[in-house]
Amino acid sequence: MNWIIASSFLLFIGSVAFISLYNSRRKKADTLNRFFLADRKLAFFQVGCGLLFTNINTSTIIGENELVYTHNMTVMAWGVTSVLAMLLVSEFIMPMYIRLGISTTPDFLTARYDRSVGKIVSMIFLFGYIINLLPSVLYSGALAMNGLFNFSAAFNVDYSTSIWILVWILGSAGCLFTMLGGLKATTISEMLLGMGLFAGGLMLPVFGLKYLGHGSIQQGIHVLLTNHKDHFNSIGSSSDPIPFGTLFTGMLLVNLYYWGTEQYIVQQALASKNLKTCQKGIAVACLGKLISPLFLCVPGLIAVHVFAGMQNPAEVFPMLNRLVSPPIISGFIAAIIFGAALTTFNAGLNSSSTLFILNIYKPWLEKRSQIVPEKRLIWSAKLFQIIVCLIAIMIAPLIILVKHGFYTYVQTVNGFFNVPIFTIMFIGLVTRKVPPLAAKIGLTFFIVSYGLTQLVFNIHIHFLHILAILFVITCGIMLLIGKLYPMSVPYQLKTNNLVDLEQWENRHFYTGILILLMILVFVVFSPLVLVK
Template sequence: MNWLILTSFLFFTSIVGLVSWYKSRKSKLNTLNSLFLADRSLSFLLVGGGLLFTNINTATIIGENELTYTHNMSVMAWGMTSVLAMLLVSEFLMPMYLRLGIATTPDYLIARYSPGIGKLVSFIFLISYIINLLPSVLYSGAVAFNGLFHFSEIWHTDYWTTIWILIWVMGTVGCLYSLLGGLKAISISDTLLGLGIFAGGLFLPFFGLKYLGQGSIMQGLHTLLHTHQEHLNSIGSNSDPIPFGTLFTGMLLVNLYYWGTEQYIVQQVLASKDLKSCQKGIAVACLGKLISPLLLNIPGLIAVHIFMHLDNSAEVFPKLDSLVSPPFIAGYIAAIIFGAALTTFNAGLNSSSTLFVLNIYKPWMEKRSRQTTEKSMIGIAKRFEIIICLTAMLIAPFIIFVKNGFYTYVQIVNGFFNVPIFTIMFMGFVTKRVPAIAAKIGLLFFIVAYGLTQLVFDLHIHFLHILAILFVITCGLMLAIGKLYPMPVPYRQKLNNVVDMKPWENRHIYSGILLLLMVLMFILFSPLVLAK
């Protein structure tokens, strides 16, 4: 082990932990609002940092670099198209959420359809977090750390055992952080790490190009741009993980779900101190997504020219970092990777306990006419976090056996949960009389039909196109049920403003600039410019 890398890693990780503790030390976690929503006090930088770094986790860093290495830049579409989705969410969904004063996205479904629908979706969220989000973050973090520090060689253990150990270490640390710090500490560390990711995004390509050019950055850049140019193409073909056509079908729906419905993401924004901070924070996160290919994709491109073959392509990012970066910088990037794993893991834990306590446990106690105090519910929330943390740590090591790439696996499994939930949310937004039974039937139909296409029948259609097709069919089904059995009284929003609802005046100007930059990124990484 290179002890300078380890020292650097511990140094930067300690700084983030200490600053997060110092900034949040006065926050008392003695109410559910403080534990789950940071007392609705987050500034736009904390909102933007929380959104960006909760999204950019180890699964993203490891997975996107792997697919860039094995295929091309088409995988960057996940991040680039997020800009459009986030701006739509900022303009239309977040103002509605803040006017309603909700704490979870199922709260909207409770108001729009029925308590039963809200409880059902809360269960689906929890299943998604327990079997997919939390395990995938822990697994990718363990892969990254073994690649950086070569623990399996140092400990003289096989790869499987090493991954188990690292997963349990990371899960334990993450659980403690979430239990002791709450959402505010998570948001502060997200912001610090968000700043760090920009620096890391410059450091690793810099040293990678220098290594590639045998000491000359310009020579390394020349090699990158003029050799293996097919890897520079972001316009994916049907043989790529992300065909270009999917950007306009399932990927748009997945991103709208993720940024506008996913609890552990939306919870970062619901904690805004006002609508203006919310919209500014989302714009900051959009800018971060435009810069993120420096860390998420460019290292994978550089690795194409350095590693002719890797037994485990998921290790491409950590292997490149440990090879080309000076020890001090390698430790710094390792700290970013560690933080990326923990921030998403912590946010997932916090959101899981939010969903369980507010949408499942509390209504259940009220139904049984039992009194619940804030203190008792905080205790329940923390015990629940421990249970799902242990469950995720048990599941995570088995991701090693998936095929077709780790990141593709994560997105395919997400399809069982994300667009089905977004579909009933969308129908709730655009209709007033579609009843709760339509939402239940729509959810069941979508999940079962998608499962059949992925597990039983091979339709030879990309899973993102299948999600779009099922979205249209399910919307039609729900409209038909709404026509036959409409709600007697149309739904009306009940406003409960808990923050200032004055919007950000200049948002449309900045939105236009961000969308233009998004389009230019696709043009740059296309056969029109770099991928000739």
Template structure:
């Protein structure tokens, strides 16, 4: 383990922690609003940084570079196509949420359907976080940290034991962070780390090209562009991990769900001081998605030239960092990826606690005629975070046995929970007489049939296409239920004045610019551009 890299890692990590502490030292964390929503007072830069870096975790650093190495740039579609979804959420869904003054996305489903639907969806969210989101963040962080610092070699222990140790180290650190600092500490860390990621996104490809060119960046770039041009293609074929047509089917639905419904993402935007700040923040996050291939995908392209044959492809990103970077830069990149794992894990923990306390625990106490005080809510939330953290740390190491790569595994399993929730949300918005029973039937049908298609029966279809087909079938099923037993009165949204609801006036101009940038990147990494 290089001492310079370790010192650099510790320095950056401590600086980020100190900035977060300084910015949140006067924050009141003894109320649910303070702990879970930063008192609804975040500006657009913090909202944008939190949205972007909560989404970016070690999962993306490890998983996307791995898929670029084993397939091609088609994996880039996950990040780039989300720009369209984010802009749609900014324009159409976020105003609905902020008008209602909700605390969680299931709150809106309660307003639209009934309390039973809210509880059902809250439980689905919690299961998703415990078995998929949080363990995958811990596992990918452990893989990256081990690859960068050769922990298994330094400690002279096996890979499996090393992953266990690092998973628990990241998990315990993350839980302390969110327990002590709340959502605002997570958001501030995300913003600082987001700035650091952009810097790393320039420095790492530069160092990798210089290494490939034996000291010359231009020679390295020539070597990169002179062979294996098929890896530059973002237009995936049916054999690739991300076939291009899936962008317009299941991927579009997953992205809409993620940015418009996923609690630990939406919670960042709900904490903004106004609708305009929320929409500006989403535009900032979109800009981050446009730039992120520099760190999430380009290193995987360069690794194709450096390492023609790798046994454990999950080690692509940490290996190229440790090989091409100076000790100081290695420690810097390690701090960014470690911070990415921590902040995503922290956001997931905070949202899990929010869902449990506000949607399950607080209503339960109210039904018992024993309303919970703010102090009881905070105590219950922190205890639940500890429980969720322990469960995630126990599950995480077993992801090593996942087939088809880490990133594909995460996206496939998340489909079990994501698109069903989005389906009932969008139908609830569009169909004013959709009854609550239709939502429950739709959720149950979608989850069961998708589970069968992925774990029991081989359909021969890509899982994203399966999600799109089931979306259509579920919509038809719910429409049939609504026709037979419609809601007695059409749904009318109740307005709340929690924050200023005036939209951002210049949002349409930035929408056009961001969409043009998204399309341009797809063209550059296609047979019309670098993949010629």
């Protein structure tokens, strides 16, 4: 192990942890609002970095570079097309959430349908976090750390053992950090790490091109642009991980779910000090998503020319960093990767405890006429975080057994949770008389049907297209039930805003610019330009 890399890593990650915890502890997280939502006082840059860096984690960094190396740039669609979904959420969904004054997305479903629907969705969220989100973040973080520091060789242990040890280290560190600082500490660390991510992430392609050109960046660019040009293609065929048609079907639905419903993402936006701040923060995150292919995908393009036939392509990013970066920069990038794992893990833990305490445990106590002080509820939230963390740590090392690529696995499993929840959310938004029964039947039908297509029957249709088909069918079923058994009293949106609702006056101008940039990115990485 290179001790310059290790020292650089420890210095940066230690500085971020100290600054985050110090600033968060100036106001102790001794109330639920402060622990879960940072007192709803986050500025727009904090919101933007929180959204962006909670989304960009080791799963995306490792997974997207892996698929660029094995296939092409089609995988960038996950991030780039999310810009459209984020702008739609900013314009239509966030104003409604903030007007309602909710703390969790199931709060809306409880208000729109009934408490049982909100509780069911909370349980689905928790199940998804515990068996998919948190374990995948820990696994990808461990994989990255092993590739960056080569723990297997340094400590003379086999690969699976080193992954198991690193999972425990990451999980323990993340749980401790979340318990000490709450959402505010997580958000401050996300802002610092977000700036570091762009600094370090943009340096890696430069060092990679210099290595590729034997000391000349210009020659490296020439090599990159004239060889293996098929890897530049972002317009996917039916044989690619992301066929181009899926951008307009299941991927749009998944992105709308993710940015408008996913609790650990929405919670960052709900902590804004007002609606204008929230919308500005989302615009900042959109700009970051358009720049992100430079470190989420370009290292994979460079690796195609550097590594031939890697046995484990998931190690593309950490191996390239270790090979081409100076030791001090390599340690800095390693700290960013470590932080990327922890911030998403921390946000997931915080949101898990938010859902459990506010939507399950506290209502259960109230039903039994028990009044519990907030300090005791915070203690219960921290205990729940420890339990969730331990379960995630146990599951994470098992991901090494999956086939068809780590990132594809993560997105496929997400299909059991994301679009089904978005479907009942969508119907709840556009109708006023569809009853709770329709939401329960819709959820059950969607999840069971999707499970059959993925685990039992091989129908040779891309899972994103399947999600879109099931979305349409489920909406039809719910509307039919609403027609036959409408609610006797139509739902009325009740205003309970806790912050100012004035909208950002320049949002439409910046929306137009961001959408044009999104289209331009696809044009550049297409047969019209770079693949030509």
